Amino acid sequence: MPRFYENKYPEVDSLVMVQVQSIQDMGAYVTLLEYDNIEGMILLSELSRRRIRSVQKLIRVGRNEVVVVMRVDPDKGYIDLSKRRVSAEExxxxxxxxxxxxxxxxxxxxxxxxxxxxxxxxxxxxxxxxxxxxxxxxxxxxxxxxxxxxxxxxxxxxxxxxxxxxxxxxxxxTPKPVKVRADIEVKCFAYAGIEAIRNALQAGEAVSTEDVQIKVKLVAPPLYVLSTTSTDKVAAVELMEKAVEAIGEKITQEKGDMTVKMKPKVVSETDDAELKALMDQFAQANTDVAGDDDSDEDDE
Known part of the structure; x- marks a missing residue:
């Protein structure tokens, strides 16, 4: 890799990514991947805060490591590095x-x-x-x-x-569009149950924005699917969560209840194919039932 940054050498106390080339008695020789693979060294004493029982458990040839720069001598080309002074956040x-x-x-x-x-x-x-x-x-x-x-x-x-x-x-x-989906079951056994469910689902769709349009589809009662497509994955998931919450609140007011079968998440083409197969299965079952009824009437 070439030099990622303008300076030929990293600054002291900066974090750098290195690749381990060899392990010697003094420490590990590494190359600085962001600085045209110039050589540096992690001294043995700078590998770990704990007592070193096995160097191989701490560091291995060929592996990338995050280290902090301790000293830089441009004239001699020395770069001393530390692994033990780097926190998990760093x-x-x-x-x-x-x-x-x-x-x-x-x-x-x-x-x-x-x-x-x-x-x-x-x-x-x-x-x-x-x-x-x-x-x-x-x-x-x-x-x-x-x-x-x-x-x-x-x-x-x-x-x-x-x-x-x-x-x-x-x-x-350029961000690629992702599909976000949530699966819910909505039930209401009150007198106006069907209307109550319809109102609750419409409350979920009403959460939609111009950029993120949420649609609700029936799989088979009481299972419904909420879906949307957006280039902003985080915003789409957050809005879907609000839509699910809105449906839950609305159906509860109508003495019904909602169960989240799958929380809002980004779904793959495989997930979509499985859902379509399930919907086709229910559609076919309904068609078969309707056909059986017709044949019974013909027999009469």
Missing amino acids: VVKCEEQFEKGKSVDSILTQVAKKRGVPVEELYEKVAFPLHRQFGHAYEAFKLSISEPDNVFSSLSIDADTLADLRAVIARRL
Whole structure:
């Protein structure tokens, strides 16, 4: 991997992702994945807060590790690192940052291949300036999908490269629609039970917004399915939860009850296929019953 960031060396106290290359008596030799694979070392004393019984249980060759930079000597090329000083929260933070860096690298590599230029050139002209301006080139790329002029206006790249860059970003980072579903059973044995159920389900659909439309379908009484499709997974799940809550409140007022069979969640094509098969099964059963009734009447 090339250098993800403008500085050749990481700053002291910064978190970095490394890959373990070898384990020696002094410690572990690693390469810094975000800094053009330059070499660093995790001293044996910096591997763990506890007494080390087996180095192999703490660190293995080929594995990626999150470490913190303790010392940097650019003249000698020494970088001393620590694994034991990194908290669990810092590991998550560094892993997220590393994934963003890999996404940027993947996009720039694809554009560089298409344009026939070194990827390092695109880092200099695109990633580093955007990183300075937006905190991370990944955040700039995401923003560029909706506000390209605000993001790219300051860059010094030719129109063809910019067009290719925008095309790859759109393909890689544009949110893909997901389907969110919830399964519920709604019952009401009061005098106006059917009307009460209808009103409750309509209360659920009424929670819909312009961006997230919730639809209710009958599978077979008393089972109903709520579904919606949205590019904002979190918002869709939250709105679906409100819809389920609205149905529950409404049917309770009507002396009925609701049971959640499946909480709102993102579903796959397999889940959808299973649901369709179930609905087809009930539809076929109803058709068979209707046909049997007709044949009985003919016999009479």
